[in-house]
Amino acid sequence: MTFRLIATVFVALSVLAPIRATAADPVDIPRVIGEIIAKGDVAIKAYDPGDGFETADTVSSLYFDVFEDSGMETVIGMKDAGLKTELESLFGRVIGLASRGSQPETVETAWTDLRWRLKETAESQEEATGGFVSTLFQSFLILLREGFEAILVITALITYLRRSDQGDKVWVIYHGTGWALAASLLTAYLMTSVLEVSGTSREALEGVTMLIAAAVLFYVSYWLLAKRETERWQKYVHDQVDKALSAGRLFTLGFAAFLAVYREGAETVLFYLALVAGTEGQIAAITTGFMVAILCLGGLFWAMRTASFRLPLGVFFSTTAALLYCLAVIFAGKGVLELQEARWVSITPLNWIPQVEWLGLFSTAETIAAQLVLVVPLVLAAVYWLWKRRVYAAMKAKNAQSC
Numbered sequence: 001m002t003f004r005l006i007a008t009v010f011v012a013l014s015v016l017a018p019i020r021a022t023a024a025d026p027v028d029i030p031r032v033i034g035e036i037i038a039k040g041d042v043a044i045k046a047y048d049p050g051d052g053f054e055t056a057d058t059v060s061s062l063y064f065d066v067f068e069d070s071g072m073e074t075v076i077g078m079k080d081a082g083l084k085t086e087l088e089s090l091f092g093r094v095i096g097l098a099s100r101g102s103q104p105e106t107v108e109t110a111w112t113d114l115r116w117r118l119k120e121t122a123e124s125q126e127e128a129t130g131g132f133v134s135t136l137f138q139s140f141l142i143l144l145r146e147g148f149e150a151i152l153v154i155t156a157l158i159t160y161l162r163r164s165d166q167g168d169k170v171w172v173i174y175h176g177t178g179w180a181l182a183a184s185l186l187t188a189y190l191m192t193s194v195l196e197v198s199g200t201s202r203e204a205l206e207g208v209t210m211l212i213a214a215a216v217l218f219y220v221s222y223w224l225l226a227k228r229e230t231e232r233w234q235k236y237v238h239d240q241v242d243k244a245l246s247a248g249r250l251f252t253l254g255f256a257a258f259l260a261v262y263r264e265g266a267e268t269v270l271f272y273l274a275l276v277a278g279t280e281g282q283i284a285a286i287t288t289g290f291m292v293a294i295l296c297l298g299g300l301f302w303a304m305r306t307a308s309f310r311l312p313l314g315v316f317f318s319t320t321a322a323l324l325y326c327l328a329v330i331f332a333g334k335g336v337l338e339l340q341e342a343r344w345v346s347i348t349p350l351n352w353i354p355q356v357e358w359l360g361l362f363s364t365a366e367t368i369a370a371q372l373v374l375v376v377p378l379v380l381a382a383v384y385w386l387w388k389r390r391v392y393a394a395m396k397a398k399n400a401q402s403c
Contacts, residue, residue: 027071033122036062037115044111049101056099059111060343063091064200071274076121078271079138081145083121085337085357090114092340092364096347110349135282138275139289144296146268149327151297153217153260155304156320157253160224163309163316172250176257183258184265188273191266203342206267210335211370213259214328218374220256221324224317263331325378329371333360336370 043058067073067087077084094110157173191202275286308316339345348365355363360371 027075029072029075030122032066032070032072033118036066037118039066040111040115044108047098047104047107049104052098052101052107055107056095059091059094059098063088063095063341067091068202074270074274077267078142078274082357086355087114087117087121088341089337089355089362089364090117092337092347093349095343096340096349096364099347132282132285135275135285136289136292139272139286140293141289142268142271142275143290143293146264146271147293147297148300149330150260150264151301152304152323153327154257155301155308156323157220157257159305159308159316160320161253169250172254173257176254177261180258180261180265183262184269187266188269191270200342203338204344206263207335207338207342207344209259209263210331210338213256213263214331214335214374216252216256216259217324217328217331220252221321221328224324225321325374329374330358330360332370332374333362333367336367337362337364340364340366 039062040059043055043062047055073084073088076087090110090113094107094114097107097110154173154177158170161167161169161173187205272286272290276283308320311319336345340347345366350363350365350368353361353363353368355361360367362368
């Protein structure tokens with residue numbers, strides 16, 4: 001099943017790539033950045049705190065109409081996802097400060113940070129080469145980077161079903177993954193060849209998908225955590241031996257797999273199409289990198305599944321629940337960031353908070369608030385659990401003394 005899914009993706013990419021390649025010209029990043037800086041300098045110079053929305057709209061247009069629509073965002077994200085997220089966050093900071101009517105010095109400082117990073121990006125892109133090894137490495141990193149979190153979720157869900165004597169239900173996870181791959185390819189095709197999808201709509205779609213994924217993973221992690229105690233789990237398995245999982249829970253597991261893949265699926269396809277369009281004659285390098293990444297992800301899947309079967313039941317479910325919970329928190333932060341870029345959510349910069357992209361930690365009040373919605377219940381539950389243990393220990397000691 002897994003190899004059929006991989007083959008389907010690769011064939012679809014081979015069909016879509018020529019369409020994209022013929023329609024797209026290589027992105028002249030230095031020229032695009034020069035345009036952003038020139039127009040941005042004018043907007044920041046004319047900034048008036050009493051009418052900050054005008055400057056915010058101008059910078060927002062530079063982000064969507066120039067940075068995104070030129071294809072620069074996709075090209076940078078293909079090579080360095082961290083840099084792409086950093087630039088998006090810097091754009092958002094300028095937009096947020098301007099729209100809130102902040103002091104001119106504060107807005108200018110934020111623009112200077114973005115301006116400097118853009119110039120640095122232009123210089124680094126001019127020095128970049130597009131040889132066989134470089135292209136192979138880019139192809140390898142795209143799939144490995146975008147597929148890593150998805151493979152963690154899929155492996156955890158499959159192992160859960162097998163360890164609960166429901167191995168015959170694994171098809172639900174594979175079906176969810178397969179539908180997600182199909183939806184990703186269809187979305188990428190519609191975005192590039194059929195519909196005129198604006199940058200705002202694309203960011204909004206990614207943001208909503210991430211937030212739904214965060215909610216589903218949070219629910220699944222909570223449910224698994226409730227089964228962490230071996231005695232409870234053994235009783236649960238005993239009760240379930242002669243009956244299947246409920247249709248609702250099966251759907252939730254399949255939907256979790258779907259969202260884990262679809263979350264970045266369409267963007268991954270766009271990255272590969274941009275790579276094909278921008279590296280003429282390097283199909284062999286792209287194919288090799290793609291296949292090496294598949295082997296690495298397959299190795300990760302095998303290693304995780306093997307290790308999980310050797311863990312005690314309680315440890316396995318606690319570890320799996322913690323993994324899915326951490327991913328839910330990360331997705332929550334990234335989802336709100338995407339909605340901020342789409343201007344669906346306001347931006348309140350918090351400069352004292354460090355930005356850690358791989359943790360989904362961004363220096364805005366809104367992204368932090370979204371993550372706290374998931375973190376606070378865990379903290380309260382932990383406090384309640386510790387209190388309950390202390391009460392139980394005290395009662396046990398009291399009974400022992402009375403005896």
